[in-house]
Amino acid sequence: MPRRLDPTDHRAITDRLRIAGDAGLGRRRQDEDFGWDKAHAKSLLPDVLAAVSGLQERLYAEGARKLLVVLQAMDAGGKDGTLRDVLTGLNPAGISVAAFGVPTEDERGHDYLWRVHQHTPGAGRITVFNRSHYEDVLVVRVKGLAPKACWSRRYAHIKNFERLLTDEGTAIVKIFLHLSREEQRLRMQDRIDSPDERWKFRAGDLDDRALWDDYMAAYREAIERTSVRSAPWFVVPADRKWVRNLAVASILRTTLESMDLQYPEPEKGVEHIVVT
Ligand code: AMP
Ligand code: MG
Numbered sequence: 001m002p003r004r005l006d007p008t009d010h011r012a013i014t015d016r017l018r019i020a021g022d023a024g025l026g027r028r029r030q031d032e033d034f035g036w037d038k039a040h041a042k043s044l045l046p047d048v049l050a051a052v053s054g055l056q057e058r059l060y061a062e063g064a065r066k067l068l069v070v071l072q073a074m075d076a077g078g079k080d081g082t083l084r085d086v087l088t089g090l091n092p093a094g095i096s097v098a099a100f101g102v103p104t105e106d107e108r109g110h111d112y113l114w115r116v117h118q119h120t121p122g123a124g125r126i127t128v129f130n131r132s133h134y135e136d137v138l139v140v141r142v143k144g145l146a147p148k149a150c151w152s153r154r155y156a157h158i159k160n161f162e163r164l165l166t167d168e169g170t171a172i173v174k175i176f177l178h179l180s181r182e183e184q185r186l187r188m189q190d191r192i193d194s195p196d197e198r199w200k201f202r203a204g205d206l207d208d209r210a211l212w213d214d215y216m217a218a219y220r221e222a223i224e225r226t227s228v229r230s231a232p233w234f235v236v237p238a239d240r241k242w243v244r245n246l247a248v249a250s251i252l253r254t255t256l257e258s259m260d261l262q263y264p265e266p267e268k269g270v271e272h273i274v275v276t
Pocket of ligand 2: 075
């Protein structure tokens with residue numbers, strides 16, 4: 001597979017990152033730059049975000065369909081950074097973010113999709129999941145929070161749940177920010193060393209880091225078993241933030257474009273009205 005990609009070809013970028021079958025986590029480089037120049041890639045981002053923002057307005061105007069973006073990554077993988085760098089350009093009236101942490105007692109008392117379903121986007125809207133129902137086949141599996149007999153059934157539930165959403169008019173994109181273990185080490189150390197960022201670090205994060213290989217195996221299976229044409233996974237190289245940003249923005253642009261969003265029909269005769 002040639003590494004180079006045209007940084008302005010958002011469709012080609014999207015196609016390269018979309019997973020069908022083999023997730024290729026071992027083969028896909030976390031520090032991939034596709035031959036892009038850093039300054040050039042950064043300079044392209046505002047235009048892509050402007051296009052995404054225009055498409056968001058159409059989604060809102062159409063007022064029927066919706067977009068769900070699932071963001072998953074290991075700690076320090078760049079979920080918050082992606083929200084900040086890529087999604088803040090959008091009209092805040094049409095976008096919301098739902099973060100999923102350790103379930104509360106109330107949440108644990110229900111099925112694992114219960115807390116998720118109520119945050120799915122309404123008509124014309126975009127919702128970003130910062131972590132998601134996938135944690136129920138990731139952390140739950142790796143840390144043994146539920147028996148295998150329980151979590152192994154969930155891939156099928158998740159596919160059916162997402163199928164329900166897409167059947168009812170929600171486009172879904174699922175993004176795995178693919179970080180290297182070494183880059184995680186650097187970012188965690190940076191957090192610990194800088195007083196302004198220390199709050200982001202929890203000692204428990206090291207437990208997850210120690211289970212890195214198990215997490216990668218769990219990600220691989222989740223991605224391979226649930227990436228379908230109507231709700232695809234994308235594996236985005238995440239060691240370089242400027243590559244990640246342009247890649248995620250390109251995926252959003254391609255996805256919204258492919259929805260062929262239409263402004264609603266204006267009321268009949270409006271074009272003849274003169275406002276006095
Ligand atoms: P953060 O995203 O860094 O604020 O951390 C949220 C934490 O919640 C992560 O350590 C996740 O592994 C954990 N978490 C999210 N969903 C679940 C879940 N369903 N069961 C157990 N832990 C979860
Ligand atoms: Mg954590």
